[in-house]
Amino acid sequence: MEGLRESSTTANAPPLHTVQLMRRVPFNLVFALVYSVAILALFYLHARNLYYSTSLVSVFITLSLLISDLALAFMWTTAQALHLRQVRRKQFPENLNKVIERNDYPSIDVFICTADPYKEPPVSVVNTALSVMAYDYPREKLSVYVSDDGGSALTLFAFMEAAKFASHWLPFCSKNNIKERNPKAFFESNYYSSPETEIIKTMYECMKGRVENVVERGKVEDEYITSDKEREVFSKWTDKFTRQNHPTVIQVFLDNSKDKDIAGHHLPNLVYLSREKRKVCQHHFKAGALNALIRVSAVMTNAPIILSLDCDTYSNDPQTPERILCYFWDPEVRATCGFIQFPQLFKGLNKTDIYAGQFKRLFQIHPSGFDGLMGGNFYGTGGFFSRRVFFGTPSTMLTPELPQLNPYYVVNKPTQSQEILALAHQVAGCHFEKDTDWGIKKGFRYGSLVEDTYTSYRLHCEGWRSVFCNPERPAFYGEAPISLTDVMNQQRRWVVGLLEMVFSKYSPLTFGLRHNGLMSHGYSQLGFWAIWSIPITIYAFLPQLALLNNLSIFPQVKSPWFLLYAFIFLGAYIQDLIDFVLANGTVHMWWNDQRMWNIRGLSSFMFGFVEFILNSLGISTSGFNVTSKAVDDELSKRYEQGLFEFGVASPMFVPLVMAALMNLVSFAWGLSEIVKGGRNMEGLAIQIFLSAFAVANSWPVYEAMVLRSDNGKMPAKTCVIGTALTWVIYVAGSFILK
Numbered sequence: 001m002e003g004l005r006e007s008s009t010t011a012n013a014p015p016l017h018t019v020q021l022m023r024r025v026p027f028n029l030v031f032a033l034v035y036s037v038a039i040l041a042l043f044y045l046h047a048r049n050l051y052y053s054t055s056l057v058s059v060f061i062t063l064s065l066l067i068s069d070l071a072l073a074f075m076w077t078t079a080q081a082l083h084l085r086q087v088r089r090k091q092f093p094e095n096l097n098k099v100i101e102r103n104d105y106p107s108i109d110v111f112i113c114t115a116d117p118y119k120e121p122p123v124s125v126v127n128t129a130l131s132v133m134a135y136d137y138p139r140e141k142l143s144v145y146v147s148d149d150g151g152s153a154l155t156l157f158a159f160m161e162a163a164k165f166a167s168h169w170l171p172f173c174s175k176n177n178i179k180e181r182n183p184k185a186f187f188e189s190n191y192y193s194s195p196e197t198e199i200i201k202t203m204y205e206c207m208k209g210r211v212e213n214v215v216e217r218g219k220v221e222d223e224y225i226t227s228d229k230e231r232e233v234f235s236k237w238t239d240k241f242t243r244q245n246h247p248t249v250i251q252v253f254l255d256n257s258k259d260k261d262i263a264g265h266h267l268p269n270l271v272y273l274s275r276e277k278r279k280v281c282q283h284h285f286k287a288g289a290l291n292a293l294i295r296v297s298a299v300m301t302n303a304p305i306i307l308s309l310d311c312d313t314y315s316n317d318p319q320t321p322e323r324i325l326c327y328f329w330d331p332e333v334r335a336t337c338g339f340i341q342f343p344q345l346f347k348g349l350n351k352t353d354i355y356a357g358q359f360k361r362l363f364q365i366h367p368s369g370f371d372g373l374m375g376g377n378f379y380g381t382g383g384f385f386s387r388r389v390f391f392g393t394p395s396t397m398l399t400p401e402l403p404q405l406n407p408y409y410v411v412n413k414p415t416q417s418q419e420i421l422a423l424a425h426q427v428a429g430c431h432f433e434k435d436t437d438w439g440i441k442k443g444f445r446y447g448s449l450v451e452d453t454y455t456s457y458r459l460h461c462e463g464w465r466s467v468f469c470n471p472e473r474p475a476f477y478g479e480a481p482i483s484l485t486d487v488m489n490q491q492r493r494w495v496v497g498l499l500e501m502v503f504s505k506y507s508p509l510t511f512g513l514r515h516n517g518l519m520s521h522g523y524s525q526l527g528f529w530a531i532w533s534i535p536i537t538i539y540a541f542l543p544q545l546a547l548l549n550n551l552s553i554f555p556q557v558k559s560p561w562f563l564l565y566a567f568i569f570l571g572a573y574i575q576d577l578i579d580f581v582l583a584n585g586t587v588h589m590w591w592n593d594q595r596m597w598n599i600r601g602l603s604s605f606m607f608g609f610v611e612f613i614l615n616s617l618g619i620s621t622s623g624f625n626v627t628s629k630a631v632d633d634e635l636s637k638r639y640e641q642g643l644f645e646f647g648v649a650s651p652m653f654v655p656l657v658m659a660a661l662m663n664l665v666s667f668a669w670g671l672s673e674i675v676k677g678g679r680n681m682e683g684l685a686i687q688i689f690l691s692a693f694a695v696a697n698s699w700p701v702y703e704a705m706v707l708r709s710d711n712g713k714m715p716a717k718t719c720v721i722g723t724a725l726t727w728v729i730y731v732a733g734s735f736i737l738k
């Protein structure tokens with residue numbers, strides 16, 4: 001099969017990796033064919049209804065259903081591209097020693113981004129850093145760069161402490177062959193307790209206490225500073241230093257050429273960077289931070305491999321770098337492989353994952369579909385890049401502004417030499433990118449709030465391939481938001497970013513199609529998430545309003561068209577369920593997942609859609625609103641119990657209240673008609689079913705509106721506004737539909 005290599009490397013060497021088409025692919029194909037016939041039949045029905053429409057009302061209703069079904073059909077079609085060549089990969093790191101000596105391993109630069117010490121507690125960022133610093137990899141080949149867009153002395157202090165703790169933690173991990181190298185995760189696990197472990201634990205607790213204390217007080221008090229050298233580090237935080245306006249701060253906390261751990265082994269480099277920020281300069285959020293990291297790391301270490309991590313994504317497997325070498329060490333793969341992405345997996349989700357925070361389709365199911373085409377896309381964190389990918393297409397390399405930024409340049413001066421530090425400051429400066437093609441053709445691409453998806457899309461268009469690597473032991477774990485407001489704000493940001501991608505001049509519908517048809521379908525499936533809000537909203541209100549006015553808008557139960565509707569609905573839902581369960585999901589999680597799909601459609605997708613339109617008209621602008629990773633005990637408790645967290649009034653809750661009420665009323669009305677033996681029951685069956693389905697989905701909303709008294713209940717204001725608006729559309733609907 002073209003494009004799919006059965007195995008790798010030279011003929012006699014043992015394989016480093018394999019790839020296989022999944023067994024379900026032929027079934028997917030057959031089902032897709034049958035289903036497309038059903039979709040065509042449905043459009044025939046709509047066209048016929050439109051043609052025979054006799055009144056304005058029926059034209060309006062048919063058109064609404066037609067538009068909804070067009071949106072659904074479009075999303076279904078694009079999704080098929082991701083069902084056609086789903087693959088499963090395996091790696092054999094155990095064969096690595098037959099083709100490469102440990103001494104010859106390539107260097108790796110790890111990037112960790114953080115942006116706000118209050119939303120992203122520095123202790124957690126430190127834990128993430130420690131987990132990768134402790135990789136089973138030659139330490140002198142490992143560098144960890146932390147980018148702090150919050151420009152916070154608190155975060156800097158945390159890393160000063162981390163550097164000291166690392167010299168105990170790293171040898172402890174390797175000596176005891178520990179798998180959980182994030183200290184927090186380790187001490188929360190079922191570890192074997194020994195005097196040594198208890199000492200390390202006390203050290204960890206001490207470090208954590210100091211960092212938390214500093215964060216709580218909001219400043220680094222003198223008592224925490226132990227030397228003049230340390231004091232000097234903080235001297236940059238003058239009164240004029242603010243988050244949006246400050247010079248570059250670069251601090252090398254550990255230097256792998258000099259610093260040793262308590263067992264006398266090398267420690268990896270640990271570098272803190274807060275790039276220059278000026279109000280007059282655009283900083284491009286995370287994409288800008290990553291590009292600054294690419295340049296600063298180039299000047300200091302220039303490793304050919306880069307791992308990009310969010311501050312909450314810690315390593316769960318110390319062997320991960322060796323696993324990716326199975327690809328990067330394969331010459332055939334290396335020539336065109338731009339990056340290797342691991343799935344985003346999360347710790348701390350509740351039992352049934354009420355907010356569908358796993359995003360199984362996005363992070364686990366679809367990537368294997370992309371992977372059979374050109375490769376999984378980048379998800380912002382847990383991606384290993386070849387440095388070369390940021391400098392042009394596989395065949396033509398773009399020359400950087402300075403020779404030292406060239407991905408093949410060999411750094412020949414010590415990291416902390418004057419010259420290197422001066423150059424690092426220069427490339428981290430906010431004017432450096434002016435009149436260059438950083439963000440346009442080089443590095444992470446600007447112009448979309450989902451810099452990850454957008455960048456990988458552009459790289460795939462350039463001809464780079466990638467790999468989706470999904471080993472049995474998860475390589476990384478991250479955190480998902482646990483309050484509904486956070487969930488929705490995150491989703492809204494994503495939708496705005498995705499729309500920025502699909503309406504750019506590089507849209508997958510135009511530019512993308514010319515470069516790679518099937519991949520572009522996949523990217524459109526992702527990029528057009530927002531349009532789901534159209535059918536979801538129409539199906540949440542229109543059939544119900546019609547039902548309340550005794551107006552049948554779907555086929556009668558006895559009509560053959562009824563079967564078509566049943567097939568389309570059940571077919572989509574059952575296929576989705578099967579995909580979900582095959583990806584290690586449970587039925588209950590799946591139910592919550594489809595509920596969240598509806599909730600997002602009614603709310604965050606819709607708000608994102610509107611926000612994007614307002615941005616395009618120049619009425620507003622969107623920023624990268626960082627998701628909070630701080631824990632609130634009360635909130636965590638409610639989340640553990642599986643309760644939805646509404647709490648603070650938000651306009652995004654209003655459509656949920658409206659849909660919940662509208663469907664409750666229409667369902668109740670439908671039931672009472674059934675009891676009374678109404679005449680038109682056969683014609684209204686689908687509408688009554690839809691109402692019942694929405695009522696079942698709205699359970700958490702009713703619960704939050706009437707049954708709960710805790711702080712996470714639905715705010716009274718939202719209930720009142722939602723009820724009033726439901727009443728308004730009911731009256732308006734009755735007026736029109738009568």
Ligand SMILES: O=c1ccn([C@@H]2O[C@H](COP(=O)(O)OP(=O)(O)O[C@H]3O[C@H](CO)[C@@H](O)[C@H](O)[C@H]3O)[C@@H](O)[C@H]2O)c(=O)[nH]1
Nearest residue numbers: 113114115149285286289310311380381449450624626627
């Ligand atoms: O100006 C900024 C804003 C954010 N970040 C960092 O970006 C990361 C992701 O931010 P988060 O608030 O956690 O966003 P999520 O929506 O959870 O992140 C997902 O979506 C983002 C795109 O919207 C990707 O960048 C992320 O990698 C991906 O995990 C965090 O480490 C932040 O510190 C910055 O460095 N600078």
Ligand SMILES: [Mn+2]
Nearest residue numbers: 310312479627
């Ligand atoms: Mn995140």
